Amino acid sequence: MKVLFVTDLHGDKWKYDRLFEIAQDFKAHVVINGGDMLPKAGDLFSQGDFITSYLDKHFEKFQRAEIDYLCCLGNDDLRIFDEVFEQTCSKYDFVVNLAQRQIEIGHFEFIGMNWVVDYPFRLKDRCRMDTVDYIFQEQYGTGLLSTPTGWKEIIDWFSYAKTLPTIEEELNRLVRPKNVAQSIYVIHMPPYKLGLDKCGHGPEVGSKAIYDFVKNQQPKLCLHGHIHESPEFSGKWYAKLGNSVCIQPGQLSPLIYVTIDLETMEFERHTYVP
Numbered sequence: 001m002k003v004l005f006v007t008d009l010h011g012d013k014w015k016y017d018r019l020f021e022i023a024q025d026f027k028a029h030v031v032i033n034g035g036d037m038l039p040k041a042g043d044l045f046s047q048g049d050f051i052t053s054y055l056d057k058h059f060e061k062f063q064r065a066e067i068d069y070l071c072c073l074g075n076d077d078l079r080i081f082d083e084v085f086e087q088t089c090s091k092y093d094f095v096v097n098l099a100q101r102q103i104e105i106g107h108f109e110f111i112g113m114n115w116v117v118d119y120p121f122r123l124k125d126r127c128r129m130d131t132v133d134y135i136f137q138e139q140y141g142t143g144l145l146s147t148p149t150g151w152k153e154i155i156d157w158f159s160y161a162k163t164l165p166t167i168e169e170e171l172n173r174l175v176r177p178k179n180v181a182q183s184i185y186v187i188h189m190p191p192y193k194l195g196l197d198k199c200g201h202g203p204e205v206g207s208k209a210i211y212d213f214v215k216n217q218q219p220k221l222c223l224h225g226h227i228h229e230s231p232e233f234s235g236k237w238y239a240k241l242g243n244s245v246c247i248q249p250g251q252l253s254p255l256i257y258v259t260i261d262l263e264t265m266e267f268e269r270h271t272y273v274p
Helices: 013-026 044-065 079-090 157-161 167-173 208-217 230-234
Strands: 002-006 030-033 068-071 095-097 102-105 108-113 143-147 150-154 183-187 221-223 238-241 244-247 255-261 266-272
Touching (some): 013 044, 079 095
Parallel strands (some): 002 030, 030 068
Antiparallel strands (some): 102 108, 143 150
């Protein structure tokens, strides 16, 4: 089974358009879009319009081509648009919103999760503590959650976050695959300690809970994103953790994506400049 993996497109239409062409040229059976799908620049409350006016037509192309398209929103995609995103995905038999879900394609099981470890930035829609003993980073301001009427300010974000499930708990809530050795996890947040989480200003900010989960469960493959520049600064875009392969292609000005053959486990990172 041939898989095309991309992540963190942030509403860049030329990348989306080229993605369909690449999927056809590669003869992909499955395309996986790993999160942060909607525009980040400008008014975030217009993201819903992008879903209904652009993503809908994007999905329709893959439906007509009969290419399975698995996707989820990410930490920069407002949660208030989860419902319209789900409704748009549900229009198409070949499109699946994979967040906190499992789907079987052939003899492989795909499982998604789009919560992320808390960061200094104010948008907190999908943020969680990593583990119960998580130490928060210094913040750039009060927390913000999206609501249908605008922003809800969380003055004491640290106390509020402690009322939410941790990343560790969210992982444990996921559906367990029937055959973990044939499972593919799509987790927007990368694990720590593997060189897939290095920020441009130095820190490595991956999740200990995700690292432990992969180490203990040993899925066939884990696909990550979130830290766009990490491969350029760490020099690593994939790593092995036991028998599991973790891939984090990054995403910069060019279109960056990975092609994967699940049968042979051959994979290659590509950079496309228009």
